[in-house]
Amino acid sequence: ILNVEQSPQSLHVQEGDSTNFTCSFPSSNFYALHWYRWETAKSPEALFVMTLNGDEKKKGRISATLNTKEGYSYLYIKGSQPEDSATYLCAFTDSGYALNFGKGTSLLVTP
Amino acid sequence: GAVVSQHPSWVICKSGTSVKIECRSLDFQATTMFWYRQFPKQSLMLMATSNEGSKATYEQGVEKDKFLINHASLTLSTLTVTSAHPEDSSFYICSASGDTNEKLFFGSGTQLSVL
Numbered sequence: 001i002l003n004v005e006q007s008p009q010s011l012h013v014q015e016g017d018s019t020n021f022t023c024s025f026p027s028s029n030f031y032a033l034h035w036y037r038w039e040t041a042k043s044p045e046a047l048f049v050m051t052l053n054g055d056e057k058k059k060g061r062i063s064a065t066l067n068t069k070e071g072y073s074y075l076y077i078k079g080s081q082p083e084d085s086a087t088y089l090c091a092f093t094d095s096g097y098a099l100n101f102g103k104g105t106s107l108l109v110t111p
Numbered sequence: 112g113a114v115v116s117q118h119p120s121w122v123i124c125k126s127g128t129s130v131k132i133e134c135r136s137l138d139f140q141a142t143t144m145f146w147y148r149q150f151p152k153q154s155l156m157l158m159a160t161s162n163e164g165s166k167a168t169y170e171q172g173v174e175k176d177k178f179l180i181n182h183a184s185l186t187l188s189t190l191t192v193t194s195a196h197p198e199d200s201s202f203y204i205c206s207a208s209g210d211t212n213e214k215l216f217f218g219s220g221t222q223l224s225v226l
Contacts, residue, residue: 004154034214043115044204046214089155097143097208099215101155 002026004092006102013080013109020076021105023090027071034091080109113139115207117218132190132221134205140185141207149202195225
């Protein structure tokens with residue numbers, strides 16, 4: 001089992017605030033880092049799959065960065081909206097297949 | 112995007128009975144399917160990986176005779192919890208992918224409660 005840590009565990013922000021979360025993972029044998037968004041009672045939805053050190057990806061107001069040498073990734077949400085409320089999961093793989101998930105960061109955005 | 116359908120969403124059963132959970136990829140062929148389990152306040156833990164037409168690979172500590180996985184086609188995988196006990200009560204979720212480094216597509220999960 002490969003240890004993947006996410007922080008903070010939960011976050012409560014006001015609409016319009018920007019926020020970021022951290023995912024740390026083993027820095028050896030890196031293959032890929034995934035980010036998923038999981039709304040209550042729905043299926044986890046893939047946000048990003050990141051493979052290259054220094055990679056930055058963006059999807060609308062959400063972006064992510066990757067540092068494989070030091071073993072961390074940041075997820076940023078600009079101008080949070082209530083619909084961004086969800087649990088954000090990161091997952092690390094050293095094989096390209098099996099993912100090791102963190103416990104997630106639970107985000108609540110209130111109007 | 113691709114859709115993975117998982118049924119049932121929740122099930123309550125008596126101790127000693129078996130429960131089957133189905134995972135279907137509706138609009139793509141899933142070369143590989145993964146079964147995860149999540150206990151309250153814990154992370155998703157990989158139970159097993161299955162490739163169509165071959166035996167599943169189980170993670171350490173997961174009993175293959177208790178958690179039977181069948182991946183008979185490129186669109187269907189099933190997980191059967193045999194002789195379920197209260198400690199098997201958990202959230203089970205499947206995911207599928209077509210290739211390495213592709214994002215996973217998840218089912219909506221099954222909450223199993225064993226009385």
